[in-house]
Amino acid sequence: MKLVFAGTPEVAVPALDALLASGRHEVAAVITRPDAPAGRGRRLVASPVAQRAEEAGIEVLKPVKPRDEDFLARLRQIAPDCCPVVAYGALLPKVALDVPARGWVNLHFSLLPAWRGAAPVQHAVLAGDEMTGAATFQIEEGLDSGPVFGVITETIRPTDTSGDLLTRLAFAGAGLLAATMDGIEDGTLHPVPQPAEGVSLAPKIAVxxxxxxxxxxxxxxxxxxxxxxxxxxxxxxxxxxxxxxxxxxxxxxxxxxxxxxxxxxxxxxxxxxxxxxxxxxxxxxxxxxxxxxxxxxxxxxxxxxxxxxxxxxxxxxx
CATH class of the missing domain: 3.10.25.10 (Formyl transferase, C-terminal domain)
Known part of the structure; x- marks a missing residue:
């Protein structure tokens, strides 16, 4: 399939690497957040995903908002079959969701419907959960509420920080996302609606x-x-x-x-x-x-x- 990958932080890079290495799919472009100030000098720095894409010679799209007309026009020109997403960092409007023929598929770091939101790993540790995981699901307009393609599980160790756990999930989830793309292409994988019970929310953790x-x-x-x-x-x-x-x-x-x-x-x-x-x-x-x-x-x-x-x-x- 022709893919356009959306992601921003370091945790999304393993998934991009897995798709580039799969041999089955063409990553035609990457969508990421605009360059942001970093370091003592507050210089504008490209996101880790943008840096990895540039190393691989892939076109990088950095819309201020994903409803920008220039961005949508370019996305339509590329005409991706599917858009895999990992920690992109912006809400996708319906006008963007409708572009790829097979939709947008998100890799989310929880066992949905648990911990929907921006900080699922942090909330799992704060809550004292003993088990978490990652899920791939079809993005719809609701908050992480779309039907699920696949899941993996991961034990939360007694000494795990959120950083430790997220690193493991990033690499394990990369394989899950690549396998999900394979299944969608083959027609062997179909999303299953999330249960109505067990929903919990994971908003961003403030200072x-x-x-x-x-x-x-x-x-x-x-x-x-x-x-x-x-x-x-x-x-x-x-x-x-x-x-x-x-x-x-x-x-x-x-x-x-x-x-x-x-x-x-x-x-x-x-x-x-x-x-x-x-x-x-x-x-x-x-x-x-x-x-x-x-x-x-x-x-x-x-x-x-x-x-x-x-x-x-x-x-x-x-």
Missing amino acids: EDARVDWTAPALRVDRVVRGCTPAPGAWTEFRGERLKLVSVQLDPERTELSPGELSAGKNHVHVGTGSHAVELGWVQPQGKKPMRAADWARGVRIAAGERVGVQDADSAKP
Whole structure:
């Protein structure tokens, strides 16, 4: 089939690579988000998918909005049979959905109908799910509600961050998307409507959502840190400045610390929660690089009884 692939971030690149390597399909063009400012100089940088497509010599389309007339005209000229999508990052209007003869097929990183939305992997970790996966489905105007072609499953490990899990799903899902394209071309694969039961939503995680509540149980603190790593990054406050939490470990033996209370030793830093303590693994002070929590604690010289978390109105400001 002639394909036009839509995707933007690094997590979409394995799927593009799988389609390029399949030998059965022609990737005639790639659709991605416009170049965005990045780095300290805030230079405009092409998306990872755009960079990979340019390396492969594929035409790259970067519409500001996918209903732009110039973009739609070019898409019609290309006349794709199908448009596979992975994390493109923009809603597709019906006028665009109607162009390819066999529609648009999305690779979504959840077991639909669970976790429809922009952040399915993060929400699966935050919820403490033990199993997730990926699904390919026919895009329609509803939010991730179209009929499903195929699924794969993936165990969520106790130490998985969202980044760890998403990386595994990106590579496993790439094979699923390529197989889905094969099945559509052969006529051997037909989408099945999603069940009405079991629907859950996964909206984008805001920075404020990633603030750690130390009155919550330690298990919840652990999930917030893992679920928000690497983005947007779990955080708390210390002496009125933001402290990013890169990793924590549960320490059920320590129960004497009150929520947010710090206890620093030579090689460890513990924080009290609503249940037992957690040990800080790596932290990132504001304006600095990530470092081991014990090194950070030695540098700031934590006083007895000192705490992390909101202490007053000023320190509550993000």
